[in-house]
Amino acid sequence: MLKALRVALVVYSIAGILVAAMQIFFPTKFADIYGLDWSSAAAKANAALTGFVYIAAAIFFIVAATNPLKHLLLVKYAIVFALLLLVGELYTVALGYVTFGEEWSGMAINVVFAALFLIFYPWKKPAN
DSSP states (O other): OHHHHHHHHHHHHHHHHHHHHHHHHHHHHHHHHEEEEHHHHHHHOOOOOOOOHHHHHHHHHHHHHHHHTTHHHHHHHHHHHHHHHHHHHHHHHHHHHHHHHHHHHHHHHHHHHHHHHHHHHHOOOOOO
8 A cells, every 4th residue: 555655646746746847837838728818927927836836745745755654744745735726626616716627637636646645545554
């Protein structure tokens, strides 16, 4: 189970870094892919800041993947991060800022990885 948890953490990190790179370096292209209007400078600035947040989180997830038992707090952070992104996406849909069609892929990714992190979480530490 720990190997599966490590793989899930690394894959989630890579996905986050790729999304972050698009948001930081190609915000207009990223917005076009999802049918969003990020024409304003403020929207592009927020996209870049969000990208840097994803990179920071990915760094912690990679550290957690090196030894999940030693870094259980970071594994818990990965679970909370994925769930809060999902909540944030649902919130923006509920407020009408974006449509479900624009957000469903991000929601699906966060649901899948939160579930994987919970499934593979070492609920009982192995005996030494």
